[in-house]
Amino acid sequence: MADFVTLYEVGPRDGLQNxxxxxxxxxxxxxVDGLAATGLRKIEVGSFVSPKWVPQMADSDNVFAKIERRQxxxxxxxxxxxxxxxxxxxxxxxxxxxxxxxxxxxxxxNINCSIEESIERFKPVIELANEHNIPVRGYVSCIVGCPYExxxxxxxxxxxxxxxxxxxxxxxxxxxxxGVGTPKxxxxxxxxVVCEVPAAQLAIHCxxxxxxxxxxxxxxxxxxxxxxxxxxxGLGGCPYAKGASGNVASEDVLYLLNGLGLETDIDLNKLVExxxxxSAILGKPTQSKVARALSxxxx
Numbered sequence: 001m002a003d004f005v006t007l008y009e010v011g012p013r014d015g016l017q018n019x020x021x022x023x024x025x026x027x028x029x030x031x032v033d034g035l036a037a038t039g040l041r042k043i044e045v046g047s048f049v050s051p052k053w054v055p056q057m058a059d060s061d062n063v064f065a066k067i068e069r070r071q072x073x074x075x076x077x078x079x080x081x082x083x084x085x086x087x088x089x090x091x092x093x094x095x096x097x098x099x100x101x102x103x104x105x106x107x108x109x110n111i112n113c114s115i116e117e118s119i120e121r122f123k124p125v126i127e128l129a130n131e132h133n134i135p136v137r138g139y140v141s142c143i144v145g146c147p148y149e150x151x152x153x154x155x156x157x158x159x160x161x162x163x164x165x166x167x168x169x170x171x172x173x174x175x176x177x178x179g180v181g182t183p184k185x186x187x188x189x190x191x192x193v194v195c196e197v198p199a200a201q202l203a204i205h206c207x208x209x210x211x212x213x214x215x216x217x218x219x220x221x222x223x224x225x226x227x228x229x230x231x232x233x234g235l236g237g238c239p240y241a242k243g244a245s246g247n248v249a250s251e252d253v254l255y256l257l258n259g260l261g262l263e264t265d266i267d268l269n270k271l272v273e274x275x276x277x278x279s280a281i282l283g284k285p286t287q288s289k290v291a292r293a294l295s296x297x298x299x
Contacts, residue, residue: 004263006042006227008173008203009035009250011278012063013044013078015235017056018246019282025059027281029066034274035232036073039266044097047078048087064091076137080111082124089132096129097173098122099139100164102157105148106141106177119163126168138164138172139205143189145180154192162196171201173229176216179209183219190223203227206248208234213248214256221260228253233275234287249288251275269294 012032016023028046035043045067046060060077069075076095079085088096100118101107107115129136142149143157161172174193176186186204193202204220204227206213217228231247254268272291279286286292 002224002226003261004226005221005257006203007040007250007253007257007264007266008042008044008227008229009040009232010044010205010229010247011035011231011233011235011250013046013057014229015231015233015247017047017054018237019056019235021282022056023281025062025066027278028059028063029068031232031274031278032063032067032075034270034277036068036070038270038274039264040271041072041265042074042076042095044076044078045093047080048084048091049078049080061087061091064093079125081121082128085125085128089128089134093134095135095137096125097137097139098125098164098169099141100160101141101146102152102160103142103146103149106146109148110141115160119160119167122164122167130168136169138167138169139175140164140172141175141177143174143181144176144185145178147178151185152189154189157189158192158196161193161202165197165201171203171227172197173203173205173227175205175229176207176213179207179213181206181216182212183215186216186219187223190220190225194223199224200226203229205229207236207246208248209246214252217248217253217256221262228257230254232271232288233279233291235278235282246287249275249286249290251286251288251290251294255290 047057051058074094077088077093079088079096206216230250230253232250234249236246275286
């Protein structure tokens with residue numbers, strides 16, 4: 001199992017949520033179904049948040065209702081509060097996610113409450129999830145840098161991660177929200193976090209704002225992290241950093257993992273096809289360097 005890496009696909013949620021043009025439910029379903037056909041085992045399909053704040057995710061219930069579910073695929077959703085959790089239960093999600101931050105300023109700006117208050121809000125979510133045997137994943141934002149506070153102390157990341165784990169999150173995804181991390185800062189952060197949370201319960205979630213995402217994924221792999229969040233075609237911007245290219249592309253991460261001899265059971269060519277297809281629907285080129293190279297070779 002040490003040689004197997006789970007690629008956690010966040011494109012349908014984290015990738016699409018910042019797109020300004022509303023995307024049709026059928027197109028979202030084609031995307032999710034296409035991703036499931038590549039061999040991906042974990043797909044974040046949508047989120048049950050207020051449509052006022054994230055209009056792109058307002059139809060997540062319809063997407064869950066129309067996708068063709070595969071038995072070996074986990075279909076998850078972001079659920080920030082009890083109301084969202086109840087909506088997720090109605091949609092028969094396989095897994096839910098909650099999110100906190102390692103930065104007090106980011107927490108206040110993003111969800112209008114302190115870190116401690118945000119964690120308190122998650123208690124009813126986790127209670128409901130436990131009642132229905134739904135696994136809960138935790139996200140931690142700003143693991144190395146914050147747009148308001150600058151550098152983040154690794155101990156703050158470790159503290160929040162530990163709290164989420166003790167609340168019942170089976171896995172903690174560590175997010176470099178504004179993409180300022182480098183292998184050195186990521187390793188420093190992980191050195192602190194693994195003292196509180198086992199590496200087997202950690203995932204890495206890198207943004208490629210400064211072109212460091214692949215290098216940072218490598219740093220996480222060297223720390224025995226075996227779950228990597230990524231977004232097909234590199235979908236998703238970073239609203240807190242101008243010009244940010246957003247999530248690391250799933251195709252690029254998969255190419256890296258293949259090159260390292262790590263197993264994923266994912267078909268790279270099929271993944272490229274899905275990324276190119278959703279990029280065409282959005283009317284913009286894929287942000288995946290691997291997809292561009294392979295598409296050029298096949299032209």
